Amino acid sequence: MKPTHIEHIGIAVKNLEESIKYYEEVLGLSCYAVEEVKDQKVKTAFFQIGQTKIELLESTDPEGPVGKFIEKKGEGVHHLAFAVVDVNKALQEAETKGILLIDKTARKGAEGLNIGFLHPKSTGGVLTELCGKK
Numbered sequence: 001m002k003p004t005h006i007e008h009i010g011i012a013v014k015n016l017e018e019s020i021k022y023y024e025e026v027l028g029l030s031c032y033a034v035e036e037v038k039d040q041k042v043k044t045a046f047f048q049i050g051q052t053k054i055e056l057l058e059s060t061d062p063e064g065p066v067g068k069f070i071e072k073k074g075e076g077v078h079h080l081a082f083a084v085v086d087v088n089k090a091l092q093e094a095e096t097k098g099i100l101l102i103d104k105t106a107r108k109g110a111e112g113l114n115i116g117f118l119h120p121k122s123t124g125g126v127l128t129e130l131c132g133k134k
């Protein structure tokens with residue numbers, strides 16, 4: 001599938017507004033978008049660094065993926081997202097290579113991108129997202 005770059009790094013936080021302060025005031029980045037992704041039960045904030053973004057994730061539901069993660073592990077790096085040309089093709093390719101898929105086909109994520117997740121149990125403990133425009 002050969003990803004072109006790291007599209008974003010997802011970071012689970014307890015409080016979006018509080019966490020944005022660190023990225024803006026200490027690192028000097030600026031938050032260019034805040035968006036709720038209802039389907040994923042999160043509110044997100046984005047920062048751009050070169051080709052890559054930082055995506056802060058605050059849970060909107062304790063039973064959602066980020067709510068459960070925070071409860072179990074606390075704040076921290078939640079997932080790594082690779083940019084691929086065609087998400088559905090990349091998911092199929094991963095499955096044929098024995099990777100357990102969370103999403104069999106692409107769905108819509110933040111910023112209108114197509115996304116699909118690979119299960120951390122088959123990727124060495126790293127929740128992996130594939131994302132792209134196609």
Ligand code: CMX
Pocket residue numbers: 010037040042044055057065066068069072078079102109110117119120121125126127
């Ligand atoms: N990174 C690494 N491992 C993780 C993880 C993460 N983010 N989240 C859960 N796990 C691990 C758990 O620790 C657990 O390991 P053990 O069995 O060793 O304890 C295992 O995965 C299964 O976890 P679980 O609690 O039984 O299962 P969950 O119901 O929490 O589901 C997962 C885990 C990854 C399948 C689920 O979080 C998921 O479907 N994630 C994809 C969607 C998502 O994360 N959306 C939020 C971001 C959306 C966005 O970027 O816009």
